[in-house]
Amino acid sequence: MTSQWIALAIFSLTLLPAGLAMASGWAPRRLRSRLTPVRPRGWAFLALYAAAPLNALPRLTHAASEVVLASTVAAGVIAAAGCVAAAAITMRSAADTAR
Numbered sequence: 001m002t003s004q005w006i007a008l009a010i011f012s013l014t015l016l017p018a019g020l021a022m023a024s025g026w027a028p029r030r031l032r033s034r035l036t037p038v039r040p041r042g043w044a045f046l047a048l049y050a051a052a053p054l055n056a057l058p059r060l061t062h063a064a065s066e067v068v069l070a071s072t073v074a075a076g077v078i079a080a081a082g083c084v085a086a087a088a089i090t091m092r093s094a095a096d097t098a099r
Contacts, residue, residue: 004056011052019045036093044089047082051075 021027022042027035035041054075058068 001060004060008052008056008060011049015045015049015052019043019049036096037089040089041086044082044086047078047085051079051082054078 019042022035022038023046024042025039027038032038052075054071058071063071
């Protein structure tokens with residue numbers, strides 16, 4: 001139980017602010033050239049963050065096993081979508097800079 005609280009706190013302190021900042025269009029100047037499509041990357045970060053509370057909160061509230069299973073599946077699907085989006089954005093920006 002403690003490890004889930006710790007992981008949820010770490011994800012909330014790292015991915016959530018970074019994802020919100022990037023989704024609003026902000027990125028540090030020195031990283032802006034590497035994060036060219038800033039907003040889509042921010043949304044991918046937010047999708048990855050959404051997996052943490054979806055997975056942890058039902059377990060921490062001792063929900064029924066069906067609810068825990070459904071939320072874990074939903075978290076996995078959302079995390080996979082965030083990873084695919086991040087990979088597609090990276091590949092597309094690499095192809096654009098190669099031209």
